[in-house]
Amino acid sequence: MRTDTDRPGLVGSSVKRVNDPRLLVGRGRFIDDISMPGMAHATIVRSTIPSGTVTSFDVADCEALLVLGVDEIAAATRPIPCVWIAPGQEQVEVPVASRQVRYVGQPIGIVVAPSRAEAEDAVECLAIDLAAEDGVADSLQALEPGAPLVYPERGSNIGVEFPIGDPSELVEEAMASAAVVVSRRLRIPRIVPSPLETRGVIADWNPGLEQLTVWMSTQTPHHVRDHIAHSLRLRADQVRVVAGDVGGGFGSKEHLYADELLVCLAAMRLGRPVKWIEDRVEHFTATFHGRDAYHDARLAMTEDGTFLAIHTSITGNLGAHFSNVGTGPFRVSAVMLPGPYRLPVAGASIRAVFTNTTPTGAYRGFGMQEAAWVRERLVDEAARELGMSAIELRRKNMYRSDELPLVTPTFQEYDSGDYGRALDLVDARVRAYAPAPPASARIRQGIAVATHVEFTGLGPSKAQDIVGFRLGGYETAVVRMEPDGSVFVSSGVMGMGQGIETTLAQLAADRLGVPLERVRVQLGDTGVAPYSAAGSIASRSMTVGGGAVVRASTALREKILRIAGAKLEVSPSDLELVEGQIHVKGDPRTGTSLEELVTRAWLGLDLPEGESPDLECKYVHEPLNISYPYATHAAAVSVDLDTGQVAVDAYWVAHDSGVVVNPMIVDGQIMGGVAQGLGIALFEKMLYADDGQPLSTTFMDYLIPLSSDVPTMVMDHYETPAPHIPGGMKGVGEGGTIVAPAAIGNAIAAALPEIAEQILETPLSPGRLWTLIHKAGLHDG
Amino acid sequence: MKGYCMKPGPFRYIAAQSVEEALDVLASAEEDVAILAGGQSLVSLMNLRLARPDIVLDINRVPGLATVQADDSGARIGALARAAVVERDASVGRYVPALITAIGHIGHPQVRNRTTIGGNVAHADPSSELPGLLACMEGTVTLASASRGAREVGWDEFFISVFTTCKEPDELVTSVNFPMAPGWRYAYDEVATRHGDYPLAGVSMGLRVDGGVVQEARVSVVGVADRPVRLSSVEAAAAGQDASAALARDMAGIARTECPASDDAHVSAEHRRWLAGTLVSRLMASMVDAA
């Protein structure tokens, strides 16, 4: 990676990730690594039909420690609240269990036994009758007259409908006045999040203390804690959620599922610890999916390619009920649709549809991957129609840096940066690329770009409230210097493999002038960490959580310097704190050791008037605005006309995510993100039969990229500090996934101009591409 | 109620120490016995409870079943020989290089470390590479039972349908034989969505070329039907023809009409047939170049 800022100190340094040595030698502590005396094992009983009713749930002579069926569960729990509520959304909470089943995988009971195998044996003995009804899986089919109704009492499968952005009259006026309107129906299919570690939980109820301790693989410990307490009618302080190592989440572990709650309930009933590990087959239907939307989209422009308007009508598949985030991904698709382009008019209409499928929720890219696919495909198609270079068309319409900050027609306050520079950097890389000539005349090559602006961080809390998102947007950090001079940092954000423990330590160590090894970051335990409403979602750990660490560390540093100043009888502003020493700037001999000062401070000694002895600072960071990183990606692909196979030969990224705390980790986030984006582009799709029976239930029929499918990436980074964020960081967790499918799709379209206008839907699998190629006559002669 | 599962149902485990012991267990057991070799297919089926054997008969400790032998009459591979071992065997590489190529397409190195050649063939997955090569080479499978001794059956008799072979419940596969005759060369190629996946189509080709003329050809395809299929019209069309680019094109064209195929959720029948043709012409090109 190349950055254009060289800073002394730890920020900007590619220090190694602090957790890796432990994880690499197998000393991680994931849920399934934890075993407790007396622990029993649970399996969840699930609906095997897409639609119908549980007519009876009979324990029969089933040998188990505990069996809870639908009715018992419903009586013992309060529904789990939805968190992001759309205008007009009637369903604002979801029962933990119900006799009405609406998707395959819906939990209808729990069985606990001494081992998982015995629990699974016991399920086979249950006598459960399910009365099946017709189901529907596809959101457009669900809107057809006579389609099976997921909620018959509603009379229609439309969950909610609402517009975003400019009013439709304005949009239609702009479309009508335009010389060129490119319009397409695009589709982004369902994605299964597929973290390496599936979900998992151990719950332990202490009947004496009336305390529930829950070890869970989660991105949002406090949020989950709140919902467990709510649903089980406990006080918040009775529930402690501990998240240890988390083997990936990608959005799928950002809320409380009924499954985990059932395990808590079972542990309370049994009075012994109960473990449940999500099976990979379960993961395909029991964990909320990502994506699944149709976009009827239009991009309008003048004859010379000046953009006039963009609009999309989104038909989004909610699944069987509103997930915690409900229409959130569709809404974010809408608000981020304009991307980096000057679009005087922009809007969307959202129609969210119930189907008999697993609910859809958060997945890396959250609506923005869909927006990028739609917009960037339209831009490339426009370039083709206008006979212009796709790069020139982008350059012409991109906001210039002197136009920022500004508010888009979809209410986004783009903060800072130079969008054109990312495009220029990638353009230069692409121009310098000399691909090896194709091995045969049956191989086509194509190169194209895609670009985006991204919404990262979540916050401010008031803005969240305006859009119906009942989730505080702030983040808190506690930074303490212990009597021995070591540093303890705690925050409510979560590590899940992204390296946040390392980068938060870098921020604190940098401000406090101590070596990195002297800093320990404690996350994930509601008994220790400060409250976090949102946890680690929305690429916010660094930009919001890191901002809090910056402020708390700075406050602590100031306090230490005040104490030192009093002791040395100099002004604190004349002091500096470097490598465990405090001394007068420019005079390394006049000073004091940090450790000595700290030890005495905790003894209550050497303190100036009014200074308390604790060296602990807490800062609640409520961002004034979220941060908007952006990037341009380019892909070079080869397409085999005879097989339909695509190889991504080269890949470039130019990115501005504000201040880069650890370039190696940022590279890793982008590479991993691009790998997932490549999966979306080429392989991934959760398949359902028309009636809602899932057809993808193992990694045999749902393919994700292998390391050999992922190309080497060339990355250029530059930094425009986020103006609203202490430390200047912008989010970097999702950008790779957001743009990569569009970059790869555009490159495939460039390789195959004959079918470019039909490159509208992912995955661009051999099956899909071959059929398009064949129909276009490219196999004739 | 059928649950979601990741643990096998209850079963009895027997680790045989000899072929005789294994055959005795197979002969005497009244319940359903599953032979455990590399476990790369059986264990996942058991975890999903799609296989519910009463007894798991582990043959991994049985001595003498992992032999690998190759010479100019072909390769005789003991049922327990691991794919990874055969893949690195110098004599197999010299005499039956197509077997090495085909094995290289089975999953990934980790999978091949466990996969046995006997298990792979006994499993009879219709997309599996080795059954296709066996069909092309007119190979055989040796089966043994306690009461009837050993018998050697041709591929055509052995492979019946999806996961179904002529193996009787009391029989054990003891070796898989890939015969070579003078003048023959074989090759294998496939198209899979990702490298290591079961192929969308996989073609094995055998040629006997003399003086630039194809004397005899054998072509088999996997991934297109419920068992490996031989493309006899393609074979017939090649016999007696100059080994040329024109012949390759003709053979590909015939393959695209003759090859059976059906649609699935991922690829169409037409696509599979097209792939069979593409692979036929690619194999022809590489084999004739290499001649």
Ligand SMILES: Cc1cc2nc3c(=O)[nH]c(=O)nc-3n(C[C@H](O)[C@H](O)[C@H](O)COP(=O)(O)OP(=O)(O)OC[C@H]3O[C@@H](n4cnc5c(N)ncnc54)[C@H](O)[C@@H]3O)c2cc1C
């Ligand atoms: C990720 C992955 C990818 C794979 N990709 C491929 C691929 O591309 N191509 C491919 O062909 N395979 C593939 N496989 C399957 C793999 O090759 C299997 O191991 C093989 O099909 C079975 O061999 P095994 O030794 O593991 O047998 P096991 O799983 O132990 O047994 C399989 C079946 O054969 C029976 N059996 C085993 N040995 C004998 C014997 N000696 N006599 C009688 N019956 C016996 C068993 O009872 C069982 O029914 C893949 C597997 C995995 C996990």
